[in-house]
Amino acid sequence: MTPILAAVTGLAIVASTLAVVWAVQLKTRNAGMVDPVWSWSMGFLAVWYAIFGTAAFETRLALGLLGGIWGFRLGTHLYIRNAGKPEDARYAKFRAEWGPRANFNMFWFFQFQAVVAWALSVGFLVVAYRQGDSSVPVLALAVAIWLVAVIGEAIADLQMERFRGDPSTKGQVMNRGLWRYSRHPNYFFESLHWIAYVPLAIGSAYWWVALLPAAMMAWLLLKMSGVPILEAHLVKSRPGYAEYMRSTSMFIPWPPKS
Numbered sequence: 509m510t511p512i513l514a515a516v517t518g519l520a521i522v523a524s525t526l527a528v529v530w531a532v533q534l535k536t537r538n539a540g541m542v543d544p545v546w547s548w549s550m551g552f553l554a555v556w557y558a559i560f561g562t563a564a565f566e567t568r569l570a571l572g573l574l575g576g577i578w579g580f581r582l583g584t585h586l587y588i589r590n591a592g593k594p595e596d597a598r599y600a601k602f603r604a605e606w607g608p609r610a611n612f613n614m615f616w617f618f619q620f621q622a623v624v625a626w627a628l629s630v631g632f633l634v635v636a637y638r639q640g641d642s643s644v645p646v647l648a649l650a651v652a653i654w655l656v657a658v659i660g661e662a663i664a665d666l667q668m669e670r671f672r673g674d675p676s677t678k679g680q681v682m683n684r685g686l687w688r689y690s691r692h693p694n695y696f697f698e699s700l701h702w703i704a705y706v707p708l709a710i711g712s713a714y715w716w717v718a719l720l721p722a723a724m725m726a727w728l729l730l731k732m733s734g735v736p737i738l739e740a741h742l743v744k745s746r747p748g749y750a751e752y753m754r755s756t757s758m759f760i761p762w763p764p765k766s
Contacts, residue, residue, distance in 0.1 A: 509560040511637045518556050518629065522549045523622040530618045539599035539614060544587035546621050551579015553629040561636025567708055570647055571635045574654050578701060581658065585665050598737050624728070631705045631721040638712035646707045654704035660686070661697035668694070681748045689761035691752065695734055696759050699726040730759060 533539045554575020558568040606613045667685040671677050686693040702722035709718035742749045755765045
């Protein structure tokens with residue numbers, strides 16, 4: 509399968525999947541399911557490109573395993589976190605602002621999510637169709653970056669879930685563990701994860717394209733759907749969050765200001 513055909517087919521599958529999720533939320537009135545399905549879709553694209561790519565077997569195997577496991581873990585975490593809960597504040601805000609056009613706008617918002625997933629997957633695509641073999645040191649570097657990023661994000665997620673589940677911390681600001689050094693360590697490690705595919709892309713004439721997903725993910729999280737909406741809500745709902753913002757790095761883990 510050519511790279512273009514693999515990309516177009518992958519986009520069609522993800523867009524169709526998110527259309528089904530949109531149809532489901534028409535009844536549930538909860539758009540939060542798009543988050544885990546989006547993550548699973550990203551893992552699917554990594555495996556899809558790995559299967560149909562033309563790169564050396566060990567390169568495609570690494571791509572399929574790293575991308576697939578990452579997407580499965582993140583999607584499963586988001587599913588468990590959202591299942592049975594009220595609609596995420598972001599989507600509830602959109603629904604209220606859109607009013608009578610909420611269903612129509614939500615459909616195209618979900619399709620935009622499919623396009624974003626497809627755009628991020630160009631890093632996977634470059635790896636899947638690169639020429640030449642990946643050396644052992646290059647594979648080891650990719651795995652090392654991936655392990656730091658995925659384990660770091662999993663620890664941050666676990667620490668936050670334990671904090672939320674502790675009745676004694678209700679209404680407090682999470683500033684423990686990794687969250688002492690970054691207000692959004694999960695976002696930092698999520699962005700770092702995309703750097704893991706850059707070593708695997710080296711050897712391709714378009715290896716530099718593999719750098720774009722990390723920058724794009726950081727921009728989306730810090731400027732679009734992540735930090736701005738979340739922190740605007742937390743400043744209003746959590747006493748002490750404004751002080752936490754002043755003393756703690758927003759993104760890159762760093763010792764807090766005294």
